Amino acid sequence: MINRKKDKGEKPKKEKLRVRLKNKFSNSFIGRNLKELTIRIKFLIQRLDRKIKQSVQFELVIAIIVCFLIAGAIYMVTNNLFRNIVYTSVIKYDYDSLSNNAESMARYIEENRTVDVNGEKRTIDINDNKYFQDVFNMYKHEGDLVFITDLEGNVLRKTPNVSNEKVDIFSVLKGISENKYEEEFSVEHNGRYDISTNQSKPKEFTALYPISLGKEQYYLVYKAIPTGRIENLEKTVENSFLAMVLAFLAFIILFLIVTKNKMKYIHEISEGLKVIAEGELDYVIAERGEDEISRISKNINIMAREVNKQIEAQKLAEKTKSDLITNVSHDLRTPLTSVMGYIGLVKDGRYDSEEKMKEYLDIAFNKSEQLKALIEDLFEYTKINNSDMxxxxxxxxxxxxxxxxxxxxxxxxxxxxxxxxxxxxxxxxxxxxxxxxxxxxxxxxxxxxxxxxxxxxxxxxxxxxxxxxxxxxxxxxxxxxxxxxxxxxxxxxxxxxxxxxxxxxxxxxxxxxxxxxxxxxxxxxxxxxxxxxxxxxxxxxx
Incomplete structure (x- = not known):
């Protein structure tokens, strides 16, 4: 019971605290600026939305951007789907190791020309066979050819597997290979490697380093056949052209779908205009949207109404003109007939007395006055109705x-x-x-x-x-x-x-x-x- 009371009491406190913090944040500098920024963003979105709805250009731009983005996504997906992996094998020969051995051997001889023999230091010369054999064995690999010659090419010190007593220094220099050599092989996509049909012998590695012993100058020659290792590689081959064609087709189809309703509406306006042109001026084209096309349909409807009004006014004017002629003819003929009739009676002497003649003349005079009033009214109406008055x-x-x-x-x-x-x-x-x-x-x-x-x-x-x-x-x-x-x-x-x-x-x-x-x-x-x-x-x- 105590815990429940605490819970019931804590909830209003937490709610009040939450409201207080919310109000405090809203009234703070950051809160006010954030609120103002939110209002501005909403206003810009509403304004942009209104601009888009009121402009065909904006609608087309948005449609093109949307279709382009979707087509781009389709290109990326299809490009990944059509991507192909090609496995290759590369035989790499270890020329770097041989080069390092030869360089290290030459540097060692240069830096260790003085040795300690029975507590005495002496300088090594070319005749110290054991020293050079130890150095050769220290750096060379099995099967490598190492020898030292003088400037004329006479072999002075060598490994046991060297048979030459004299070499052509120029030929040695010419044989030095500065380019690494490797053989690359393409294999099937199932991941198996087969290089048995493409094997070739590596080029011989040759290195020559000048060394000095005392005052004498010599050459250290290092020859070896490098060992090879096979490296398996994967290459990705992309079919970008097919992916691009599919993306382009997707763009066209999407654009046609997006603009379908608008083109249908334009066709509807065209058909409606045709109907109006054929004389059905009461036909109304549906007005959809707020853009220029909708305004065109609205203006066409206004034009049709105005033309219809003018035609109706023209018909009414023709009818009024006809009625005017009929009414004027009737109103003029009636009194004129009476005037002529009574004057004719008097003229022909068809009266019994002087009083009767006077009566006939009075009637003719009254009818003449009516005729005069009608003519004056016609004249007045015509004059007043004149737009130049x-x-x-x-x-x-x-x-x-x-x-x-x-x-x-x-x-x-x-x-x-x-x-x-x-x-x-x-x-x-x-x-x-x-x-x-x-x-x-x-x-x-x-x-x-x-x-x-x-x-x-x-x-x-x-x-x-x-x-x-x-x-x-x-x-x-x-x-x-x-x-x-x-x-x-x-x-x-x-x-x-x-x-x-x-x-x-x-x-x-x-x-x-x-x-x-x-x-x-x-x-x-x-x-x-x-x-x-x-x-x-x-x-x-x-």
């Missing part, structure tokens, strides 16, 4: 401007039993406007509100400012306008009365003209309808 702007107090227009239109409102209700801002709202054109726009809005209001009724005209925008509102109560028709109110020649009865509406150009004027002033116009409450809004940025 310039606005003649001036600074205007919008509150006073709207108030003046509503005052001038009061008789028109009263004739139609419509009350004006003004809710105008108390402060001045200064805007830069083309007064004549803006008057036309506001009058069209108010005229439209009167025509389509319940009678008797009221039209609420408001001007107010909020944030950096000023808004003009015209509200009335009338028949509900469905949402789909609200969107068409500002189209040219559009009327709520689809029968195009001129008695129930205007020319169909009023709101289209108004919209064009507002947009020329960088404003926005729209309509809203909730139940029987119809509202038109015009908004300008201050």
């Amino acid at each position: 310039t606005l003649e702007k001036s600074e205007v107090n919008l509150v006073d401007f709207i108030s003046q227009i509503s005052e001038e239109m009061k008789p028109f409102f009263e004739e139609n039993d419509i009350e004006q209700i003004l809710t105008l801002s108390d402060e001045k709202i200064i805007l830069s406007l083309d007064v004549s054109k803006m008057v036309r726009a506001i009058e069209n809005l108010l005229t439209n509100a009167v025509k389509y209001s319940y009678k008797p009724g009221a039209v609420i005209i408001g001007v107010y400012k909020k944030d950096n925008f000023v808004t003009i509102s015209v509200k009335n109560r009338g028949d509900n306008i469905p949402e789909e028709k609200l969107q068409k109110l500002f189209d040219r020649f559009y009327r709520l009365d689809e029968s195009r009865n001129t008695n129930s509406g205007g020319t169909g150009l009023g709101l289209a003209i108004t919209k064009n004027i507002i947009e020329r002033h960088n404003g926005k116009i729209w309509a809203e309808c909730y139940g029987n409450d119809i509202s038109f809004y015009v908004r300008f940025r201050m």
